[in-house]
Amino acid sequence: MENLSAGVVMPGCGPLPILRNVSFRVLPGETLGLVGESGSGKSTLALTMMGYLSEGLVKLGGDVHFGGHSMFEAGTGTLQALRGGEICLIPQNAGQSLTPTMTIGQQIDEALMLHTDLSPRERKRQVVELLEQVRMPEPAVIARRHPHALSGGQQQRCAVAMALAGRPRVLLLDEPTTGLDVTTQVHILELLRELAKSRQVAMVFVSHDLGAVARVSDRIAVLYSGELVEIGPSTRILKSPEHPYTRGLLASIPRMDGARVPEVLPGYPPPLAGPRERCAFAPRCSAAKDPCTAGRPALDVRGERYRVRCHFRRDELDDPGSLVRPSTRPRNGVPASSLLEVRNVAITYSRKSLLSRFTGKEDRARVLTVDDVSFTVHRGETIGVVGESGSGKSTILRAIVGLQPPCRGDIRMEGSRPLDDRVDTRPLACKKEIQLVFQNPDSSLNPRKTVAEIISAPLELYFGMERGPARERAAQLLQSVRLTEHYLDRTPGQLSGGEKQRVGIARAFAAEPKLALCDEVTSALDVSVQAAVLDLLSNLQREMGVAYLFVSHDLATVRSVADRVLVLYQGRICETGPVESVFAPPFHPYTGALMRAILEPDPDRRPRVEIKDTVESAPPRQGCPFQRRCPHKPGKICDREAPPAQELANGHRIYCHLSPAILHS
Amino acid sequence: MLKILVRRLVSALFTLAFVAVVVFAVAEALPGDACTAYLGRLAQGERLDNCRASLDLDQPAAKRFVHWARDLAQGDLGNSLKRKKPIEEIVGPRFRNTVILGTVAALIGIPLAIVLGVFAGVYRDKIPDFVISGVSLLAMTIPEFVIATLLIFVFAISFQWFPAVTILPTDAGIREILPNIVLPVITLAFVMTAHILRITRASVIDAMHSEYVKMATLKGVPFRRVVFRHMLPSALLPTINIVALTIAWLLSGVVVIEKVFNYPGLGTLIIQSIFDRDLPLVQAIALMFALIYIAVNLIADLLVILLNPKLRSQVSGEGG
């Protein structure tokens, strides 16, 4: 790709480039990782490599060459021959990208028909063979199924199989693993690495997740606001990056090795604008000097196939401090008085069967989404809850808040009598103490109200404030979440993801709660914005002494904010205890698998695949919840008896039949 | 699969029964009853009483409804007041005629609408789209009777190509009917096409912007195959249900068209029977219209389940 620029042409005001003269080369068999946050133009870049510009986008300059063909000048005939043949795309969300009305077999067969000259019978056999290559169980059955009948991971594998149909020389992967479970992600990445090596296929792996990119890439390119800011061998980029943005990005990724809140990259990426005469990152760069704002730096060569777009070399920057900064969050030693107690809570969504309603006996047949969960949250403390999707972590939050009444056990606030099951019957004062922050920023704010109205709603409710004082208090709250006052009159439609999440937090803190329930608040955000929100939460905890119940599927995020942590599988607790001891051996087999599957942006750490990524629709009737997938399963005992709680140092408990010795290895 | 079929049939029957109740209740609720309505000015004294006796109107409403429903179940719709003939005899041929008119219009209208809808959807915001959407908007908003009057004025009176008024023996066979219903069919098809076209176009536009169409293009599939193999099946599925609703909605339009062309269908019959205050006949026709409506909906529902792989799998338990 030479000097490619593309963008939107708005009527009345010249072209607004999304990509600005991007140039790079991919050698056969080489894997290039392409990293950038949302809005950096990485997906557009991926598709330009196939000569495709989505509606409304226009090529402003430069070209893309593949095997001697210019992808933009080539005729539709050649383009159709190349696409899906020598150069294939593996889409982000395979579920959406497979034609719903055609079976998997038909779609792969179509790719074979277009790009190979096999006979129909040979194609049929080749389809099964391809599905085996991507390790699909019972390929013949899968071939006859429609896309909606498969799990996320299976759909993604089919997309890969379809891409391999035409014996491609280049594979373009546009965020292939985003949205998948951690274990499934690792499986897909392993598959891709193997294919690349075994078939000498070049790959361009586009993602916002530096961990995933580090796992598969030989070289990495970092994209910021449509410009390549740094490109070079992956070890060089991950270990000792030169460009301040790359360094900031790496710093803002929560790491497993130290309990500290990730570094915060101040400010936001610049909005779409016309020609740019300065370094795009200058306004956010702590080491910015005059030349940065004077002229636009070029990509100067700083090593063998290694270029950086910055006026200064690394050592010339005035704060070459090491990346890892000591944790700024004080650990409060003595545990304060207990705030929330959850005792042996069990929750189910299925209604009581008729029979048991009469006899009053416990209904054996009912599927318990959450069973026998107990923990206490102390004042000012942060409890992390970790688990894959479907582990019941959000159900527990709904129970605490009163939306989903538990069918057994009880929840108490400050040792008082148990909270009423239903939120409607709870006293207002009690509701004031617990506030909820949601995962999806877009849907958590009422689109038709201004920020001022949103924040003053709890103020009017709990403190009976009038409009005037409520507006001032709202301004103060916005201040505390680092948003300026003129946001008050904007509607959610005019805010970015990060800004909306901050307003959500400000609304929660307007009630001055004692406990804040954070339901995956950072999963929907970009890494840098995620870091800012985590930082904001810990500051607020310090100022207001509020306790958090922080739910997330990302171990690293929980590691960086939580004091104690809970590992959940199919609604049962596998392991609990302080963060340091849980995230260090001995591990519960499930925790171990999760820890080893973590994708860290560190070339030396190779995640190992330990458990199958099969999907379990319901927890086992009895015995250990992890019995079906446990790699170290000792024997039948796990199927019959629920695992006992093995008490280890300072409250660290592991629910497993295995002896601590084995757990240590 | 059978379970779904049975459930839909039961709900269809329930709807029909409900419509019967509503039709009866509305007739009851209106001022006066069949006899006063029918006898009009002469409805006094002994003549009114024996009319009521003959129609057993003097019994309580609930009892009469039971009788009516029982007869209905056996297909005996009772007798028409004005024409002194069993209603089946009167309604039978006219029901057939209306169904013929509707079906012929649908056979022309629906395929035309789908073809135009796809054409307009695929070439969105280009000349064909503007022309097609413009004409379809006109057809949807100009009342049927204006279009019908216009067609008569141009094709029947000025050029005398087609008959202005349908003249048919009551037992006319299909071969005899067709040349005589050209203009009514064109009017009905014109309006029907407009509605269905707009829906198809919207659905096609949505499908054209979908991920799987983008993926198919990036898979190197030629444009024509993308449109027909990938986009059309899932674009046309949602339209089936809405097409059924549109057809049923147009039933009321048929009444006006039949009046203008003097076409011997249910429409003209109901207008005439309303003018004649022939209540039992009106009730019977209301049921007939409801019957057509429910049948069309039922067929559409089953068609959708059959054709949509997602629904079919949910129904027959095959799933991920």
Add this chain to the structure above:
Amino acid sequence: MRSRFTGRFMACLLLLSACAGLAQAATLRLAYDAGFGGAESLDPYSPTRFFFTTQAMYNRLVRQEDDGSAGPDLATSWSVSGDARTWTFHLRDGVRFHSGKLLSAQDVVYSLYHALDPERGSPVRSTLKIMDRIEAVDRLTVRIHLKSAHADLPLLLLDQRCGIIPEGSADSIERTGDGTGPFRLVENDPEGVTVLEANPGYWEGPPGVERVEIVAIPDQVAQIQAMLAGQIDYLPSINRRQLKLFENHPGYIVQTIRTGHWPGMVMRTDMVPFDDPNVRRAMRMVVDREDMVRLVLGEGGGEPSCDTPVWAGDKYHAQRHCPQDVGQAKALLSEAGYPDGIDVDLYTSSVDKSFVSMAEVYQNQAASAGIRVKIHQVPADGYWTDTWMQEPFVATRWNQRPADQILNEAFRSGAAWNETYWHNAQFDRALDRARKEVNEKRRRELYVRTQQLLYDDGGALIPFHLNVNRVFSSKLRNLPPETELFVRWQYIGKTENEE
């Protein structure tokens, strides 16, 4: 792809409709309004008779000549006894019914008794109940004995409904339509298309067209459009506004026919002030009849009449000239004791479309003679039962009837419908003598005398008789003369030049 599809479709439609036109030979298409909702019967005497069929499928004993008198039809000749109580009719020989049966006197006797049969409820029974006994003298001669003398029996038998049906066919006739007329039944479909075909053995020779289709089009506007679209060839009556559609249009021929129907305004001679003959004469002299015709009916809408119910087409019509004479009217009124004018109440309604405008025109014409008319408009339903023949001065309307019948029904003392409650002994005696008078000339003088009495002393203001406009398609040949109200379909021909 779309244009090819619709192009092919339009082509085959044109072909279909074109060939439909050519297939049938000359076919006459008539429209009627299916007023009885499909219960139409082919029995000519039935109260719900199928209008056109009676004309096309049956013959009567006599039929109307141009001068209004009765000419031969199935009866070639007839004679009457001296006392005008016994009539003898001689039948035409060799006439066959559609079913092939030879016409005989027995059939005529059967038909007339069928008419008089009370169960049949035939509307023509009231006019024919003057007949006492009917007998067949021989195969071709019928003798009718009357209850009372009637010199003009043939005029009564002119009635359209007196078609001759075969003996014993009373119950089957309403389906078979077995008559001796120019056309015979092919398909009886009252609510759809009834088809008749030419009767080759018709005694006057084969009719002008091979086929007649009688089409049911209830909606009046639809009939007009069918005519404009060339689907039907004849419209029996159109109003003044619709005239403009066909008047100077090459495809159509419009005829204006004089009829005996008349609307009028009648005074109850038994109530003050109309009990004084001078007042009655004044109220009638004040009318300018030509002007009223133009204003109420429009140009050529009717023929002015001098207060005689007998229309110009009737052979006993008394010719008279009665211009408006305001001075004489005023003189009569002051002589009757109303020197400074008179106040009267006139009751009218929208039950007939000309009533209201007629009353308004009379109101401002009468004002010139000091007659101040106050108009009361009563609702349409209930007019004939609650207002007509109750209020002193009301609007009325009569259909065409032969002279003897109308004079007896509306003006004889004590007649059920004598709306003016008029008693005039001279008038009654003259009527009876006229009925008995066998001599044609003297009978005519007597009827003229009765009309003179009505003009001098009567309480009925009859300003005009109505004209009816009818339209024929220009494809038809030898159309009926403008005097013939009921079209004789057997003579009509049609050129099928599909242009």
Add this chain to the structure above:
Amino acid sequence: MRVATQTGPVNAGAASAGPGRFRRVKPVMRTILSRPSGMAGAVLVTFHLLLVIIAPVIAPYDVTQQDADRILEAPSMAHWMGTDSLGRDVLSRTMLGGQVSILITLAASLIAAVWGGAVGVSLGLVGGRIDEVCMRLVDAFLAIPGLLFLLLIVSFAGGGVFALIPTLSFFNGISVVRIGRGAAQSVAARDFITAARVRGHHSRFIIFREMLPNLQDILLVEWAMRWSWMMLAFSSLSFLGFGASPPTPDWGLMISDSREFLTVAPWAGFWPALFLSTLIIGINLFADALGKALYVDRENRAPG
């Protein structure tokens, strides 16, 4: 990859600091008028509404005044649009022709949108058994073609306003119920409603302060659609002789009367047809533009 400039509806671009509830009217109107179809729709609708107000004043002739000498007269200086079969001036009758139909359908469509919306929303929120039963009822009622029942009721209860408005608003309200319910359920599923419930707001606050602003857009568009359908239905009724009773001027009636003299006096039918069609087209275009401006997806929904 979402263009990072801003997410969410374009119309909220302007930092509209207008006070109170109607601060959004200005930008919404501007978006409608920015589209050619929206502009055409707005112009047509305002023209007809203005006509309803000023017509009685500027109509040159009395609408019921018959003139026997000038029957079916061609357009002339005296009568710009000619005269009809009873010699009445077509121009003044056409101008006043919309009065009855517009007022009745406007009122009926508003009532339909209100009661349909209210019932629909409450059904959507209540859910459970009641919701199930009511939806069955709604489906059953939709099985009866609306125009047919209008005929039945109007023929017995007479064509007067008292019979028409309740009937029209009842039948149209039913399809609004279904749409209201769907909208309520989709909004209720959004997180900000759960947040309000968890915070402890009582249901009245949630419904009126949180949900209603989002639902009113959908119901507004639905009202516009209902109005256009009712105009069609009312004119059909008049055409069949069940709507407005003579001699009141009404477009449907005038078109029906003019059919008889189409070949001789086409103007008697042309003008009312033109006015009726332009009004209905206007309402439709306006409804479409309103739908797009408020991001209400009503493209692929059956018109019934």
